[in-house]
Amino acid sequence: MLKEGPYNPIESEKAMLNFWLDNKFYKPEFDPSVDKVKTTEEMKSDIREAWALICPPPNAYARPHIGNISGYAYQDAMARYARMQGKKVLVMPGKDHAGLEGEGVFVREVLEKQGRNKFEMKREDFYKEMMEFFLKNIDIAAKDEREIGLSADFDRDTFTLDPNIVETVLNTFVEMYKDGRIYKGVRIVNWDPKARTAVADNQCLREERDGKIYYIKYLVKDDSTNNQEPATRNYVTVATTRPETMFGDTAVAVNPKDPRYTDLVGKTVIIPLINIEIPIITNPKVLTDFGTGVLKITPAHAQDDYQIMQEWNAANPDKKIGYRNVVSQELKLVGTVPTKFKGRKYKEALPEIIEDLKTIGQFDHEEIIKQNILITERTKAVVEPLMSSQWYLKYDGLKEAAIEMVKEGSVQIHPDNMVQKFNHWMDNLRDWAISRSLWWGYRLPVWYGGKVTEEINEEGQVTEYIEIDGNKEVLDYSNPDHLKVQKENPTQSENSKLKTQNWYQDENVLDTWFSSGQWVYATLTKYDLMDTFFPTTVLVSASDILENWDSRMMMFTYFKDKKEPFKNLFLTGIVLGKDGQKMSKSKGNVLDVDQIRNEYGSDALRMAYFYQNSAGGSYVISPDKLKNFKQFNNKLWNAAKFVLQDFDTTTYNPQPTTLKLDLSKQIIEHITSVKEKVTKNIDNYEFGYATETLYDEFWHKFCDELIELSKKHTNSVRNKETNEIISEPNIDEKNEMKNVLIYTIKEYTKMLHPFIPFITETIWQEMPKREGDFRSLMYTKW
């Protein structure tokens, strides 16, 4: 019997969760036709169609809020629907170590609060403590997954730093290196001086700040040797916010269409204070209406300048310009700077540099401007662009393959307007810097035959040196005595020469996305399930990681298996707070998971994730909505109670066919058309429509109209004043009506199950069953 009174989600959800977990319904090995858990081998060979979804592993360093866990509702709805269609369903959960972000949280939330500092610790101790911190948080995250109803195979929950995963990821690195796809090179990087690491472009934020822009005169050198007209002026003025980097200028650039400067192109100017001669080049990106229209090019310390240098060099191979790095990782002036400034922090030296410029009469003036500063997402430190040697990955061939997957439809993106976003990103991909100077993550499987140092020489060139047996030489990436890419420490090998040499492992770890990008096949490989569940059916990810994660997974998987990792890519929208802004802790518009579940129940929360929402679209979750769905659940509860009440089970007719009452026929038509519609909606990944249809039809058509009409066939009529029974219902009519209502409400619980699993399962337990109905709604035939 269903309990009297309003629906109690806390009680029901706990009971149903235990029912599912105790019976291991969540595992693909569970087969409802024999009602037991098979062995993995038996499962692999059984005839049910395979259906797989690998969960995006959440960052396991903090308690998630209701926005963070919205994806689970979608993953779960798809999985439950697939089970009800008789498929063997694998939903594999995981947890992410979150590289840079994870280390940042640990340093801030744990170490700094205890007054400790990472750099006073040994790498191994740091790693061990962080692992403990993560393992604790993993348990919390796993609990939330269960309680929101995610029907995942929790026995196969996997951490990204699991030894098996590490093995796969490092193998890929070695393979890609051998393939010539991974290389080491000196490039401009976004240097985070606080974290002492390079960070990716998309881990930086722009912030508007007041700054100064300085106008500095560069003398034009009259070059009479190359038969050109003499310059019409003896200096040009450049505008810059970073005067200290002028020592690293290797050119100044003007727009080729700028009539003010056409006479100067091809001539040279002299950098003040150090008297280095640099050419005047052209680039169409130089703005004519900003500053003076003359841009100083400092390829070592500005991303844009680096880009301009590359474009110029590609177009003018005989007149290449280089770079000179004049700011070190410690933010000190180095290389081709005046001797008096060498080794000093550039910020301290700046006023003196300005003074010196004034003294020689080459300082024009300064202005206050609004400027966009690049800061890192994690440490909020101002990014210092500089040259450093990094490991890179070439996307050549992989990106074309991924674009093709989407184009020819082996990967279908939902909603399809995201395809444009995807293509735009892919078309603009450049080589990816994959190394990070962190301790938390996968240390590079790279070994050096001696101590390696990175130095900036007198000319500002960044070079790596290696010291073997007291001899220091330039590090040669192709020399096997200098560098080896392999998982094992070379001293472990049989080769006696290698054994005696001192080998040093590269200090860097891989960028998180390098491992996340391999998540699908790495996890399936770990559990030896590639043969059955690869490629997976669908990936459900938040729309903001389409570029970072989803696209990389397609490229890595293509590299490894020449196949797509998933056949469908469903992008969920972002959950907004009541203020219409993205829900996030820093904005203070977060709703707490426990509080919401206690007040409204997981089902109500899940319904709010689906109702009227479309793929990729953001949506607000507010107490108003949650209250509404709690009431909906109660409506369902009461309707089920009413239908079951006073029902003679001996008259149960599982599939009412020969119907006498017009109302019966009307109700059967109603539920048939609703089912048709909802099935179509779900097949099209339109969960917003599916839940809207169910909500409307169930409440306002079935309950408000049809059940009310049915009462004249099922209820006795009483005298209003005396409450005496005037007439009893016709028993045949009543039985037919009851059976029709029970049939209908069973159909509704089935259709609602993917969205609100707890309450529907609770009701299902009390429903009379027919053949084909399973004891759990999870495996009842759709």
Place this chain on the structure above:
RNA sequence: GGGCGCUUAGCUCAGCUGGUUAGAGCAUCUCGUUUACACCGAGGGGGUCGGGGGUUCGAAUCCCUCAGCGCCCACCA
């Protein structure tokens, strides 16, 4: 600057390829109901569908344009 999207009732949103008087939930007001459910039902008020222009027999829906908002990308030194 480029790309994508949004703007419909006080609030949150539907309205799918143009076709009757533009819909729902919440909120509000009126009435009813205690033999499933006050976490209920019936009904009402409330909209010149962001502004302007165009195509059409017909536009919230298609096109152009302007304005505002959001997200992503980006080269204002």
